[in-house]
Amino acid sequence: MNAYKGKITFDKEQCVLCQTCAFVCPAGAINITCVEPQKSYDFIIWHNTCTVCGNCTYFCPTGAITLSNTLAEATPQSEKYTSITANIVEYGECPNCHEPMINVPLTMLKRSFKTISEPITSLFKLCPKCRRDHTFERRVL
Incomplete structure (x- = not known):
């Protein structure tokens, strides 16, 4: 019988690159690294390291990280060493001055x-x- 554990999912459209998730992760399973300054960042969740404690989902201000409790979305224990979630979070552009910026997701505005x-x-x-x-x-004026 395979053992299953929950799975952390990530929505890059909701991410504001605050890096709170990486800070509160006791296992160090979340890695955010700069690919190109003020352009893009690699966002990686190492499922083999993740303890599914839920800190990242609890402290994420936008809901970009969620924890699944359903068996259909869980990662089989046999695949935990090869399972990662990898995304590139890109900066947007200010329509006024054209400087790079992180877009504020609608979910964050609804909370505010x-x-x-x-x-x-x-x-x-x-x-x-x-x-x-x-x-x-x-x-x-």
Whole structure:
């Protein structure tokens, strides 16, 4: 009989590269390395090292990492040494100044604001500097 353990899944569209998951992982199973500064990062979960403690899912601010409890999504114990989750997380571009930036996922906005409107979503498509400038112009001038 094969033993199964849960599986950590990763959604790169939700990731903001805060690296909290790698910091809180007691097993060191999550590795985030820079491929090209302010362009892209390798995001790797080593399932052979993962203890399925759930720290990464608990502390992830955007829900980019989830833990599956279903047998259909679990990794068989016999494959645990060859099973990894690998993605490239890429920076977006500010539509105003064209500087590289991490996009703010909608799930994070929903956790931060009671209601999500078009002005809020368009504001968070800007980089932090352009967002500050835009907000300052609206409030002061």
